Amino acid sequence: MNRRSLRNRIFDENELESESSELETSSEYEENDDERSERSSDDSFESDSSDIEPLSQEILEGSAVNLDIRMNSKNGLIEYTKEPFVRGRRFSFRHQSNVSKGPTAFAISAVDSPLSAFVLILSPIEEHILRMTNLFGARTYRNNWEHLTIQQLRAYFGLLLLAGVYRSYGECVTQLWNVDKGRAIFRKTMSLDMFKKIQRCIRFDDREERNRRDKLSPIRFVFDKWTAHLKTLYTVGKTVTIDEQLVPFRGRYPFRQYVPSKPAKYGIQIWIICDSESYYTHNAQVYLGRVANTAVERNVGQRVVLDLCHGLTSRNVTCDNFFTTYALAKDLHKQKMTIVGTIRKNRAELPPILLDMKRKPVFHTEFVYEPQLQAILLSYVPKKNRFVTLLSTYHRGLEIDQSAKKKPNLITFYNKTKGGVDTLDQMVGTFRSKRKVNRWPMALFCNMLDISALNAYIIFTHIFSD
Structure with a gap:
């Protein structure tokens, strides 16, 4: 892409009409808006400085404005930056080493x-x-x-x-x-x-x-007493994992769940929080589905995480994209907890710069910082035309390893701690x-x-x- 194309992308239609007399017309540069946007997504471009004069200050300011727009969330409520943040005392609860893990x-x-x-x-x-x-x-x-x-x-x-x-x-x-x-x-x-x-x-x-009226009434007292007692016997470590477990059962009951990704497919769905290293079950909650004659519950994943983490502090929660949201990260921050998890690409809190990844090369990483929570959001391309988006309020900064896959430290940490409940379910099953x-x-x-x-x-x- 040359500088003439860059001018056409930055200026609006009125500015283009005013500048049309100064630009040379050529069929090589006659593009529509879609073609210009596709070319603007390229990683690099070449230009011949002898043929085109240097960009004016006005053009550079216009480029900065467009970059700022891309650094805002899709809903326009969150501002992101490329500048790394400096952690203050109010974030000192992260990486605390005084958590006594064990019985x-x-x-x-x-x-x-x-x-x-x-x-x-x-x-x-x-x-x-x-x-x-x-x-x-x-x-x-x-x-x-x-x-x-x-x-x-x-x-x-x-x-x-x-x-x-x-x-x-x-x-x-x-x-x-x-x-x-x-x-x-x-x-x-x-x-x-x-x-x-x-x-x-x-x-x-x-x-x-x-x-x-209580769907879990036949075993409610026993289940609640059991889960409450589990918390008094073992102190979980600094990292915990939250995920679902499916208890195989095909009988008749009002909250049977169908999970095609599970081997049993039909059963009782249980939300579990466990230690990421020892796999000790700290708390559990049975998913009972929607209450009759009520509206569909919004933000189920956020509510489940907060319920399971009740009473915990100075821990990191690793979870998948069903649970992870920016609002959940804010609520956990109030409890002096952090979160690392994949986040769905349709979330309104994501900036467009992290979603424009289809044309990026394999193993490419795009990232932004959120100063208020001191969070890091990134998109990583593990395969061609595939990318994963992740949010972390746990890490101090972004680091890329020197292997061939160039994995960020956020991805490595997530892969290490995400399988707590899955390993527990495998051992139990x-x-x-x-x-x-x-x-x-x-x-x-x-x-x-x-x-x-x-x-x-x-x-x-x-x-x-x-």
């Missing part, structure tokens, strides 16, 4: 074996489950129901986990107790009839006192304890057992790492 003093004093760690996690809900199960069993079997004890309930939980270790999800229960082909430990723990009775009668609430059941509360509770077993393992190995 709490309460957990350390109570755990001396893997079993004690597992029992500690389930201790707030065991008695309630036992009471509700005995209540339903007495109503169902009347005088034929034998009062269940806490030892029998724990034995039932153990057999569920052991069946998951044997990967016997598709195996008939009678085969597990079979004398010839089964496992002796099942027969020695309890009878098959007792196992089937508990499987049928286990309940998590009193149906006669159930809140019909490998030895899933869920049997083939027709009741969704039981499917959800089996997933709680699996996560409890993983959390118990993390707590125990951290205490007895030697």
Whole structure:
């Protein structure tokens, strides 16, 4: 592109008409607006300084104005700059190293074996489950129901986990107790009839006192007590990951979700926040869908992140583009937290300079700074005609590695910390304890057992790492 084309791009139509007498007409330079905009997106251009006089100050000022417009967000509410920022004291909570990660003093004093760690996690809900199960069993079997004890309930939980270790999800229960082909430990723990009775009668609430307006009411009390207790046993590190988990279940219930990217595709969707390194589950929330006769909820991802991060501070949250917004970054900043995450390209807070990337070369990085939050936004081209956009309020500045792919440090950090929940789901799903059941509360509770077993393992190995 030569300077004559640059003049045609910068001046408006009136200025072009006034300058038309001074410019030479040639078919080579007769372009429409679309062609000029395409040529203006080229990375570089050549010019012959001997044929064209230097650009005037007026033209240079016009170029600066156009650049400023491109550095504003699409909605015009956020101003970006290319100038790196200097962090002040009000951002000193970032990169704090005084976060003590690991089991709490309460957990350390109570755990001396893997079993004690597992029992500690389930201790707030065991008695309630036992009471509700005995209540339903007495109503169902009347005088034929034998009062269940806490030892029998724990034995039932153990057999569920052991069946998951044997990967016997598709195996008939009678085969597990079979004398010839089964496992002796099942027969020695309890009878098959007792196992089937508990499987049928286990309940998590009193149906006669159930809140019909709450979709999660059959297990609400147990789930909330369990998630609240998880926070008291382990302190997560400086980086946490938020993502969804899909518990496989195809039965009938009002909040079944279809996620085609997941192997199970249909199931119960749970939002989870976990430690990015140890994969300890810190908090969880079941997605119940839209409430009947109400408007569609806006900014679900933002609300979920704030709910899961309640009580946390001085942490960084890594999440995908379903959650990441500029408004979420502002809300987390109020909690003295940072965020690193991919951001959807249709967000109004993005400047056009980060979206004009289709003609950029592979491994090219375009970036801007946001002074108010001291955030960095960038677009990176990993493949031809593909680019990813990312927002970070965690990093101090932009650095490009010296490898062939020239990855920015934001991309490297995101790839390192984004897989916390996915790894957790993989570890839990490998030895899933869920049997083939027709009741969704039981499917959800089996997933709680699996996560409890993983959390118990993390707590125990951290205490007895030697």
